[in-house]
Amino acid sequence: MTDLPASTDRKLGLVIDLDTCVGCHACVISCKGWNTENYGAPLSDADAYGGDPSGTFLNRVHSYEITPEEGPAQLVHFPKSCLHCEDAPCVTVCPTGASYKRSEDGIVLVNEDACIGCGLCAWACPYGARELDALEGVMKKCTLCVDRIYNNTLPEIDRVPSCVRTCPAGARHFGDLGDPDSDVSQLVAARGGMDLMPEQGTKPVNKYLPPRPKQDRAEDLDSLAPYLAPVAEDQSGFLGWLDKALDRLPGARSDEEMS
Amino acid sequence: MHPAPSVIIFTTFSGLGFGLLLFLGLGLPPVTGWVAFFLYAIAYACAVGGLLASTFHLGHPERALKAFTQWRTSWLSREAWLSVAALLVMGIYAFAAVFLDTRLTPVGILGAALSLATVSSTSMIYAQLKTVPRWHHWLTPAHMLGLSLAGGALLAGQMTVAAALLAVAAAVQVAHWQVGDSALARSGTNLASATGLGAPGRVRAFEPPHTGTNYLLREFVHVVGRRHSRKLRLIALTFGYGLPVVLLVIPAAPHLLGALAILSHLAGILASRWLFFAEAEHVVGLYYGKRAA
Amino acid sequence: MAYSQPAVELSPKVSDEIRKTTCYMCACRCGIDVHMKDGKVAYIEGNRDHPVNKGVLCAKGSAGIMQVNAPSRLKKPLLRTGPRGSGEFREISWDEAYSTAVGWLNELHETAPHKLAFFTGRDQSQSFTSFWAQNFGTPNYAAHGGFCSVNMAAAGIYTMGGAFWEFGQPDWDRSKLLMIFGVAEDHDSNPIKMGIGKMKARGAKIIGVNPIRSGYNAVADEWVGITPGTDGLFILSLVHCLLKAGKIDLSYLTRFTNAPVLVNGDPHSPEHGLLLRDADGKMLVLDRRTGKPAAFDAPGVQPDLAGTWRKAGITHRPSFQLLAERYMSDDYAPEAVAETCGLTAERIRHIAAELARVAFEEEIEIDQPWTDFRGVKHDKMIGRPVSFHAMRGISAHSNGFQTCRALHVLQILLGSVEVPGGFRFKPPYPKPIEAHPTPHGHDRPGRPLDGPHLGFPRGPEDLLIDENGIPDRIDKAFTWENPLSAHGLMHMVISNAHAGDPYPIDTLFMYMANMSWNSSMNTRGVIKMLTDRHEDGRYVIPRIIYSDAYSSEMVAYADLILPDTTYLERHDCISLLDRPICEADAAADAIRWPVVEPDRDVKGFQSVLIELANRMSLPGFVHEDGTPKWTDYADYITSHERRPGIGPLMGFRGEDGDQTGRGAPNPDQLDRYIENGGFAVEHIPDEALYYKPWNSAYQDWAVSLGLFDTPQPFLFSLYVEPMRRFQLAAEGHGDRQPPEHLRERIKTVMDPLPIWYPPFEDGHIDPVEYPIHALTQRPMAMYHSWGTQNAWLRQLHGHNPLYLPTRLWQQHGFAEGDWARVSSAHGAITVPVAHMAALNENTVWTWNAIGKRKGAWALSDDAPEATKGFLLNHLIHELLPPKGDGLRWANSDPITGQAAWFDLRVKIEKVPAPDESQPVFPPIKSPVGRGPKDLAWKVGK
Numbered sequence A: 001m002t003d004l005p006a007s008t009d010r011k012l013g014l015v016i017d018l019d020t021c022v023g024c025h026a027c028v029i030s031c032k033g034w035n036t037e038n039y040g041a042p043l044s045d046a047d048a049y050g051g052d053p054s055g056t057f058l059n060r061v062h063s064y065e066i067t068p069e070e071g072p073a074q075l076v077h078f079p080k081s082c083l084h085c086e087d088a089p090c091v092t093v094c095p096t097g098a099s100y101k102r103s104e105d106g107i108v109l110v111n112e113d114a115c116i117g118c119g120l121c122a123w124a125c126p127y128g129a130r131e132l133d134a135l136e137g138v139m140k141k142c143t144l145c146v147d148r149i150y151n152n153t154l155p156e157i158d159r160v161p162s163c164v165r166t167c168p169a170g171a172r173h174f175g176d177l178g179d180p181d182s183d184v185s186q187l188v189a190a191r192g193g194m195d196l197m198p199e200q201g202t203k204p205v206n207k208y209l210p211p212r213p214k215q216d217r218a219e220d221l222d223s224l225a226p227y228l229a230p231v232a233e234d235q236s237g238f239l240g241w242l243d244k245a246l247d248r249l250p251g252a253r254s255d256e257e258m259s
Numbered sequence B: 001m002h003p004a005p006s007v008i009i010f011t012t013f014s015g016l017g018f019g020l021l022l023f024l025g026l027g028l029p030p031v032t033g034w035v036a037f038f039l040y041a042i043a044y045a046c047a048v049g050g051l052l053a054s055t056f057h058l059g060h061p062e063r064a065l066k067a068f069t070q071w072r073t074s075w076l077s078r079e080a081w082l083s084v085a086a087l088l089v090m091g092i093y094a095f096a097a098v099f100l101d102t103r104l105t106p107v108g109i110l111g112a113a114l115s116l117a118t119v120s121s122t123s124m125i126y127a128q129l130k131t132v133p134r135w136h137h138w139l140t141p142a143h144m145l146g147l148s149l150a151g152g153a154l155l156a157g158q159m160t161v162a163a164a165l166l167a168v169a170a171a172v173q174v175a176h177w178q179v180g181d182s183a184l185a186r187s188g189t190n191l192a193s194a195t196g197l198g199a200p201g202r203v204r205a206f207e208p209p210h211t212g213t214n215y216l217l218r219e220f221v222h223v224v225g226r227r228h229s230r231k232l233r234l235i236a237l238t239f240g241y242g243l244p245v246v247l248l249v250i251p252a253a254p255h256l257l258g259a260l261a262i263l264s265h266l267a268g269i270l271a272s273r274w275l276f277f278a279e280a281e282h283v284v285g286l287y288y289g290k291r292a293a
Numbered sequence C: 001m002a003y004s005q006p007a008v009e010l011s012p013k014v015s016d017e018i019r020k021t022t023c024y025m026c027a028c029r030c031g032i033d034v035h036m037k038d039g040k041v042a043y044i045e046g047n048r049d050h051p052v053n054k055g056v057l058c059a060k061g062s063a064g065i066m067q068v069n070a071p072s073r074l075k076k077p078l079l080r081t082g083p084r085g086s087g088e089f090r091e092i093s094w095d096e097a098y099s100t101a102v103g104w105l106n107e108l109h110e111t112a113p114h115k116l117a118f119f120t121g122r123d124q125s126q127s128f129t130s131f132w133a134q135n136f137g138t139p140n141y142a143a144h145g146g147f148c149s150v151n152m153a154a155a156g157i158y159t160m161g162g163a164f165w166e167f168g169q170p171d172w173d174r175s176k177l178l179m180i181f182g183v184a185e186d187h188d189s190n191p192i193k194m195g196i197g198k199m200k201a202r203g204a205k206i207i208g209v210n211p212i213r214s215g216y217n218a219v220a221d222e223w224v225g226i227t228p229g230t231d232g233l234f235i236l237s238l239v240h241c242l243l244k245a246g247k248i249d250l251s252y253l254t255r256f257t258n259a260p261v262l263v264n265g266d267p268h269s270p271e272h273g274l275l276l277r278d279a280d281g282k283m284l285v286l287d288r289r290t291g292k293p294a295a296f297d298a299p300g301v302q303p304d305l306a307g308t309w310r311k312a313g314i315t316h317r318p319s320f321q322l323l324a325e326r327y328m329s330d331d332y333a334p335e336a337v338a339e340t341c342g343l344t345a346e347r348i349r350h351i352a353a354e355l356a357r358v359a360f361e362e363e364i365e366i367d368q369p370w371t372d373f374r375g376v377k378h379d380k381m382i383g384r385p386v387s388f389h390a391m392r393g394i395s396a397h398s399n400g401f402q403t404c405r406a407l408h409v410l411q412i413l414l415g416s417v418e419v420p421g422g423f424r425f426k427p428p429y430p431k432p433i434e435a436h437p438t439p440h441g442h443d444r445p446g447r448p449l450d451g452p453h454l455g456f457p458r459g460p461e462d463l464l465i466d467e468n469g470i471p472d473r474i475d476k477a478f479t480w481e482n483p484l485s486a487h488g489l490m491h492m493v494i495s496n497a498h499a500g501d502p503y504p505i506d507t508l509f510m511y512m513a514n515m516s517w518n519s520s521m522n523t524r525g526v527i528k529m530l531t532d533r534h535e536d537g538r539y540v541i542p543r544i545i546y547s548d549a550y551s552s553e554m555v556a557y558a559d560l561i562l563p564d565t566t567y568l569e570r571h572d573c574i575s576l577l578d579r580p581i582c583e584a585d586a587a588a589d590a591i592r593w594p595v596v597e598p599d600r601d602v603k604g605f606q607s608v609l610i611e612l613a614n615r616m617s618l619p620g621f622v623h624e625d626g627t628p629k630w631t632d633y634a635d636y637i638t639s640h641e642r643r644p645g646i647g648p649l650m651g652f653r654g655e656d657g658d659q660t661g662r663g664a665p666n667p668d669q670l671d672r673y674i675e676n677g678g679f680a681v682e683h684i685p686d687e688a689l690y691y692k693p694w695n696s697a698y699q700d701w702a703v704s705l706g707l708f709d710t711p712q713p714f715l716f717s718l719y720v721e722p723m724r725r726f727q728l729a730a731e732g733h734g735d736r737q738p739p740e741h742l743r744e745r746i747k748t749v750m751d752p753l754p755i756w757y758p759p760f761e762d763g764h765i766d767p768v769e770y771p772i773h774a775l776t777q778r779p780m781a782m783y784h785s786w787g788t789q790n791a792w793l794r795q796l797h798g799h800n801p802l803y804l805p806t807r808l809w810q811q812h813g814f815a816e817g818d819w820a821r822v823s824s825a826h827g828a829i830t831v832p833v834a835h836m837a838a839l840n841e842n843t844v845w846t847w848n849a850i851g852k853r854k855g856a857w858a859l860s861d862d863a864p865e866a867t868k869g870f871l872l873n874h875l876i877h878e879l880l881p882p883k884g885d886g887l888r889w890a891n892s893d894p895i896t897g898q899a900a901w902f903d904l905r906v907k908i909e910k911v912p913a914p915d916e917s918q919p920v921f922p923p924i925k926s927p928v929g930r931g932p933k934d935l936a937w938k939v940g941k
């Protein structure tokens, strides 16, 4: 049903730490692996070994360069998958009801059996989070690993999205963003988590933690000078300092017991 | 957006077809019998043909009936209902006109209203999309309705009305382009808002997520050169609007010129529709560095 | 209307069975859970219990399934039918393959073993392959370390008994400041990412030193976009600042390093500059209590750094004074070095101050008593929470060895090695130089080599040269040209074999190294050498045997192909004798086992080696009566003993499988590993966790595990005495003398204290004509050339632009989609360019090993890897351009012989886009056909 639920019991989603993501694409491939084997149709690859390979992925890592007014340019690796928006325009445009938002946890899914592959939901998503599978003709998107996170055939600790479990840097966090006390909500509060394209009014559930301010500008430099106050100007002065410093070492009074 | 032939044909021809049905429903011209048959055949060919074309880009056309279920939220679903309703109601009207030589006026008016609603809902499929700022404007329905009406009038042989409507549609077309050209910039969506990275400095897309292409790039990222676009706009204006108006106001040999006007209009509108898609900037292109930041 | 939604199957069965083994999409060796459905691999994820990756997995690891089903897999042994390089082969049986190989090899074994050169690439069974080569009797064996990172490995071992790389790691849980030099990815791939994640979670600071700000450097809080090849100077300037400010750990230096050891100060002595020793050979320090020399480990000694010892009119000083004198010189002042390094003096000072602050103001203490090797008890472990990591960015330059040394000296001066918050070794490291073998290279037909091939020379006497100075080895390792080439010089094998210098060989036997493409310098030249013929039509390199698992570029250049399995189809052993999977807290090793059976006629290469050895009755492989000791590699892994009770695997030894480290072979050992998740772990006791080289508890633990037979405590070598021995020879002492043309170079570069000199290429070409530095980086999601055959990974990196900094981008007026011609003194390529602002302004770079040869890897000829991808290797030569002195100098580090990949200098011009990147090579005929068009499958459906 493409009505959006009036509210959802929980708001499950991801928090992605842009200060920590090293851009390794692990989340991309583990997502591809899990979702090829699991929910719905496999994620196909066309011209897989040819001149123009192009497959379906539910999660992709971009990279952006920031050039500040002052100081060197920066690079930010930027993973992006479905943000499981509260006001998901992809859901309301869907003519078939294939796209829907789950009322219990807010996960936005495509019921592939009902999908006619019209592509309209992908048109409506500002984030590029939906891809029409070229071979299967149905819309694919991040499922928030709905078939993992509740999967009682998996050990409890593994009931997290595949991309979260695999991220080597620990840059991806999963939890209930509707609960202000959850770890993810706390993280968002502490680190100034942000929405992508807030002006689109989609109210994304997933949040992004911005990169911490860099410390490579010229004016960051002088504060530490006292730590380098010289102890001597030349070699003989240095040896003098050394002599005194050695006297001050705890071991110099041989107060350590011998065994 | 990718200017897919299926959507260009769909929007162009269904617009024309329902435009013609609208006029026929209103009894303009008040035809019956063979003439009616001929006109309805054109109208249904355009409307149904257009709708069928739209199914070509479906991944699963065999499930198309499911598209009727979500009328409460989805403009596409509403369009499905309205188009079927319009075609059915006008079918009754047409049947009576062709075979019974009778014009069931209330049915015709209802059919005309449904045809108008169909075109409106088609236009709303595009106008509702915040993700395509160029479309997300009341001028989009105005543009599509205007063209549908003008084209319908033209096909219906309502020369004066057609000329007037074409003039209005041309104005709307120009306004749509004009307003559309700055729509993305005005939308407030840019690479900085897309990434949230604007605070430290100027943001630029560095490496895309992969070296090849993908569905999103194929579907949403189409860049039309400025010169190319200007040329096509001129063609659209000239053939879609200008020439038909001129041909309509020339008093001699109305049928021949009318036919010419229709062909010219069609050519121009196909160009306009190509531009409608090709020039539409989907905000997802920002993520790929394919839009000015 | 009530909200209704479809029911979703929330608990689908994930798999029928999980088989736990070890990843091999790179050398990091993470543990994997292979989910099986219907007996097939369905999904791969990280093993949460595994010591290396603790559940995480990188992109390559998750894509392993695509490696196992890649269409490029070789299917059967192949015998070349067309000319070399054509790709024309005939499929043969294994029996024919074995008899062909034995036919070629057996005679060499019995008459001239050195005519076999056996070199292995990206492999992890070196303890086994070297055992095989040793028993064959050839001196010509090494793995790929010589072109990879021997500078890093050797500098670490000579200085502190171990290197970064995968042999040690920052104390990720405690470090407060990490400086990371020249790392894009490294072997310790997932642990580094996990560690950076941990530091980030704690808000600790990371400083990235790298001309390119991507990956780890992108998340670094501070970026030092240094000029390539100048890190040594930058580091020594940091040392300068710290010395001047007295911000060094004197307690640590006096107890744990050779800083206080007296250096012979007699300029006329043949031992000038060597360390003074007592009659027992113990190094002498000045005892502050007496002012007299005493053995460094004598009870109660308080080593002095400030005093001197005068004897017989000669003043001997502690090595520390030589060090302080050198680096306190104004030559190393930030102002003096800043411009060369492309930095400002303020930034250098600022970083030195930050190191000082964190090391000495944020000192950490752990309430953990421990006892040092002198018997002194300490009630706490003191930590200096600054840590360092570095890799090929400093290693792959011709000044790399000394730069790595400089970095270790900096770490040691700060007292931050093997302390909480600092840098920590992973067992079996640290291991003093004395615990390593020296190199051996005498072949005796029919008998094993006189000892292990590779080792660590202590002085000229350990060089592998004959009376006339002729090298014993084909790669000229352990000669005056590169005395400490501890990993051999794989990149010189083909060119030396082609030149017949120092001697011609008969058979080149390679394993897992794409030498005709991305792992060679001068790719076109190497292709020519491999295909060059004598006038009579015989190939100059007569026979080439090669083992690969896939249809790589190298396959086409071999005569006999021994097709390997993929990593999920064979036994492997990641051994403590080799490059194990240990962590700083634990010793650990692992296996691979056939979680699926091969569906092709292929065999695990190690088992093939055993079969070849058995057929040749190689010593070591057969009993007295000639019957084989082992039937295959699995058999070898469980029953081979290196020393009594010590075998390839440490876990589940002894008859009952309850012994770790030492114990009799256990026939069920592999099953026990499989039950245990494919690995074994032995944790280091708490009192042994830090100060490993000096900690008696650690030393005892290491002995109990069989890492050593006796405790091996040792001092770190700020001053590396073996290097001084080479210098002494160059100064005319001793009877092994360097050739004249190398005498000055040996004097300069074999300095026992780190020095910096400009990268050699700078001195051989005109830096005005070639002003730009050109580098490669490993993409995190690709492993050298292997990634390309992987349908998922190749979509991420299907071609590679050359990235240009803003200055060059604007100067040449480049725009998106443009191409450039890039030339070095050696060659030219024409390639697509892209703009990157976060880049040193004199540096260009590209991703490594993306460019592919048409016809390789079962790809179509129009694959972007072949049409838009490219290799920088075409611009790099194994020799430097002639300098006019009549000599050709190797493009290698003069100490270790490490290939100087990153010394490359180029110039750039904008050119019209060609049809495809240049140079273009003719396609190879694919011996495996082409891959399928589309992929969409679900295992088990």
Ligand SMILES: Nc1nc2c(c(=O)[nH]1)N[C@H]1C(S)=C(S)[C@@H](COP(=O)(O)OP(=O)(O)OC[C@H]3O[C@@H](n4cnc5c(=O)[nH]c(N)nc54)[C@H](O)[C@@H]3O)O[C@H]1N2
Pocket (backbone or CB within 6 Å): C121, C122, C144, C147, C148, C149, C511, C512, C513, C514, C515, C518, C519, C520, C547, C548, C549, C550, C551, C552, C553, C554, C564, C565, C566, C567, C605, C776, C783, C784, C785, C786, C848, C849, C872, C873, C901
């Ligand atoms: N420009 C430039 N060139 C470089 C470098 C650089 O930084 N810049 N780095 C250098 C370094 S450090 C290295 S280590 C080399 C690496 O270069 P190589 O060692 O050549 O690495 P690969 O090309 O990945 O692979 C070697 C071969 O192993 C094969 N292989 C893969 N799996 C198996 C298996 O299970 N069994 C067998 N038998 N074969 C298998 C692959 O098919 C491939 O042909 O490249 C070097 N080249």
Ligand SMILES: Nc1nc2c(c(=O)[nH]1)N[C@H]1C(S)=C(S)[C@@H](COP(=O)(O)OP(=O)(O)OC[C@H]3O[C@@H](n4cnc5c(=O)[nH]c(N)nc54)[C@H](O)[C@@H]3O)O[C@H]1N2
Pocket (backbone or CB within 6 Å): C026, C027, C148, C149, C181, C182, C183, C184, C185, C186, C187, C188, C189, C209, C210, C211, C212, C226, C227, C228, C229, C230, C231, C391, C392, C393, C394, C397, C775, C776, C777, C778, C779, C780, C781, C782, C783, C784, C848, C902
């Ligand atoms: N994903 C993946 N992982 C791998 C491999 C792979 O192919 N793919 N290969 C494995 C192998 S064989 C190896 S040897 C390791 C190598 O691991 P790394 O050493 O991380 O490998 P490189 O990609 O060569 O990275 C060298 C880095 O040094 C920088 N650099 C170059 N010159 C200088 C310099 O003068 N100063 C400084 N400070 N930096 C400099 C480069 O910009 C680059 O970031 O990785 C291993 N791990």
Ligand code: SF4
Pocket (backbone or CB within 6 Å): A020, A021, A022, A023, A024, A025, A026, A027, A028, A061, A077, A079, A166, A167, A168, A169, A170, A171, A172
């Ligand atoms: S796995 Fe983690 S670090 Fe790697 S790209 Fe994804 S989010 Fe970033």
Ligand code: SF4
Pocket (backbone or CB within 6 Å): A081, A082, A083, A084, A085, A088, A089, A090, A091, A108, A124, A125, A126, A127, A128, A129, A130, A141, A202
């Ligand atoms: S990110 Fe896109 S696909 Fe996901 S819920 Fe929001 S609008 Fe829909």
Ligand code: SF4
Pocket (backbone or CB within 6 Å): A093, A094, A095, A096, A097, A098, A099, A110, A114, A115, A116, A117, A118, A119, A120, A121, A122, A138, A139
């Ligand atoms: S593609 Fe499928 S899910 Fe998307 S709008 Fe169309 S029917 Fe709905």
Ligand code: SF4
Pocket (backbone or CB within 6 Å): A030, A031, A032, A034, A035, A058, A059, A081, A082, A141, A142, A143, A144, A145, A161, A162, A163, A164
């Ligand atoms: S939550 Fe699952 S489906 Fe979504 S991006 Fe992560 S792995 Fe892919």
Ligand code: SF4
Pocket (backbone or CB within 6 Å): C023, C024, C025, C026, C027, C028, C029, C030, C053, C056, C057, C058, C059, C060, C061, C062, C189, C190
């Ligand atoms: S780092 Fe990746 S490829 Fe390497 S062993 Fe670990 S999971 Fe496998």
Ligand SMILES: [Mo]
Pocket (backbone or CB within 6 Å): C147, C148, C149
């Ligand atoms: Mo390497």
